[in-house]
Amino acid sequence: MKKHPIRILALALMLSGGVSSATLAQRPQQQAQSQQKQDPVIQNIIKMATENSQLEQLGHELMDGVGPRLVGTPQMKEAADWAVNKYKGWGIDARIENYGEWRGWERGITHIDMVHPRVQSLEGMQLAWSPSTSSKGVTAEVITMPDFADSLAFQRWLPSVKGKIVMISMNQPSGRPEYNWKEFATEESFEKMKKVRDEQNEAYRKRIAATGKTARTLPVALENAGAAGIVMSNWSQGFGVNKIFSAYTKKIPTVDLSLEDYGMLYRLAENGSKPRIKVVAESKHSKKPVPTFNTIAEIKGSEKPDEYVILSAHFDSWDGATGATDNGTGTILMMEVMRILKQVYPNPKRTILVGHWGSEEQGLNGSRAFVEDHPEIVKNTQAVLNQDNGTGRVANISGQGFLHAYDYMGRWLNAVPREITKDIQTSYPGFPGGGGSDHASFIPHDVPAFMLSSLSWSYGNYTWHTNRDTYDKIVFDDVRSNVILTAILAYMASEEPELVPRERSVMPVNPRTGEQMSWPQARPATRKGGLD
Missing domain, CATH: 3.40.630.10 (Zn peptidases)
Known part of the structure; x- marks a missing residue:
């Protein structure tokens, strides 16, 4: 660690009795x-x-x-x-x-409604660069993904998604953020909730991994199998907040639903009610970049x-x-x-x-x-x-x-x-x-x-x-x-009178590898984006 010259001066002056440390601290x-x-x-x-x-x-x-x-x-x-x-x-x-x-893409109107077993407008939106529906939208049954033994079991299940809207996110066990639980729950209840949540997270991670797909490739596989749409819920661990990123589908809409509405649909589907939703997700795609x-x-x-x-x-x-x-x-x-x-x-x-x-x-x-x-x-x-x-x-x-x-x-x-x-x-x-x-x-x-x-x-x-x-x-x-x-x-x-010095500090040793870390390297800009 480099010694600071002001600190050296302070020590010398204090030892000589020339000035107090408080005076030195006040001067700048x-x-x-x-x-x-x-x-x-x-x-x-x-x-x-x-x-x-x-x-x-x-x-x-x-x-x-x-x-x-x-x-x-x-x-x-x-x-x-x-x-x-x-x-x-x-x-x-x-x-x-x-x-x-x-x-090139422009967001249009998104409207998502449950039409069976009852009618209710749902809170959600299409993801960035999502394919568009017609103004009449897409109406279909919503299904969840079962547990798969392996990727072969997933492949055998895939034909069943044809004409269906598939839910691909985990159903959260609670819509209350952790700070809210910590403030009001008993210690036993709080620990129980965290244990249930962690177990569900791990189980759902394994469910997705068993498909052999990733978050990026799973929607594409469902689309290629004939799914009518993709529904997800990317909760941001707070009341009413979801992360909204991009869609990976090319022909069918991908929408994000609020935790509350996603959970309701998920439970209905899991309990055999065969919920149906109507998705209107209009957007415009430029023919040219x-x-x-x-x-x-x-x-x-x-x-x-x-x-x-x-x-x-x-x-x-x-x-x-x-x-x-x-x-x-x-x-x-x-x-x-x-x-x-x-x-x-x-x-x-x-x-x-x-x-x-x-x-x-x-x-x-x-x-x-x-x-x-x-x-x-x-x-x-x-x-x-x-x-x-x-x-x-x-x-x-x-x-x-x-x-x-x-x-x-x-x-x-x-x-x-x-x-x-x-x-x-x-x-x-x-x-x-x-x-x-x-x-x-x-x-x-x-x-x-x-x-x-x-x-x-x-x-x-x-x-x-x-x-x-x-x-x-x-x-x-x-x-x-x-x-x-x-x-x-x-x-x-x-x-400043002159350009400031650009000298690099000596990079530390990575404690995990035992090797000296390196200065960041320049990375090229992406100049043709989203065109594949």
Whole structure:
């Protein structure tokens, strides 16, 4: 572990009796407070972010107006056009950069009704890129999958799915999330529930494994056997939340049902009631692939225009809801930072560029393509500031394995108001990110790229890729705090006299293998997506 020079100085001074440790601890904070009071740019950033915020309006226009931004959909292009027009209205140059093509698709009306043994409308939706039904829909009996001894037994059963709608998810034993059980149940009841749940999970895992298929190939096998549709329920361990991802079928609809309605149908089918449902899942498929792209805006540098500070947030989303916290909040955060900097710091030393990346959800494709297509920018990038994981105020910043990150990131953070940074945990040099979000596209090229990691706000259960990721889940006070943080960091990075060092830290030994870990390697962008 590298020794920190400030700590060495502190020890020497304390031993000599020259200064107390408390005085040393106070000095950086006092200097930072002095800089905040004296620097008009920092003062104006704080003033504009708090007194003239446009976050609520930007969030409304993007999430409520445009809606979800699934790659290959018209809404993704509509969002890009909206952002470019916003930037131009603020006097900021902006453009759309195509880097490939994707399967074109547009969500239509989904309506799912149980029509036997009684009539009830069900809560659910078609998955992304699901094949369409006609406007009349598909009506058929719903069946579950039995236990199979092996894949041969599965093959013998397959003909029985013809004309049926097949349920392929496990029926959850309880629709109450674990925290709710923990709060109200007796200890004995709680432990019993967990035991039942774990046993059912394991039994269903074995049931699927016995088919010889995976989550990706099972729906295709059922489709090829003549099934009329696929029903699943990808519960997200919270009240009313399901993960909404993509369909793997090519001709028959794949829909996701709420835990509650899925459980009801499952029990009816298992108990011999032969439930029937009607599925209307209209969608539009483009005959030709559509362009996939990044949306770029920049404020040109006045002294070093060929050096860059990059603001980073992916623009695309899954489309179970409107992509508010993944990553609408990151998007409007970076847009607001650019708007404010254009007003209070119109002639930055270095070019400040914002990348609203496309197709992050399918593998960081937009940022990877940008890195591949712009080596001249990458080699002269001062820092990348990326935000992606929800609406919460930033709580963690890692040095991402860069040996000297503690020095320059520490200085930049000292310029941020203490009420914003006091709860931010930093780890230096940290460990380089190999994936997860777009900062990881830059790290293999030795670009100091930092994830501004947020407080949870139950992100993993309630909004990440779910049907409930909507405008009302945004905590605007936290996003405003992040605007101030990010704008000041961008300003400080731009004003830094020279490009910061990019020296890597020595990677640790993997305790499992006994071998030294390696720095992440660059991965190519997918430039033709969903076309197979």
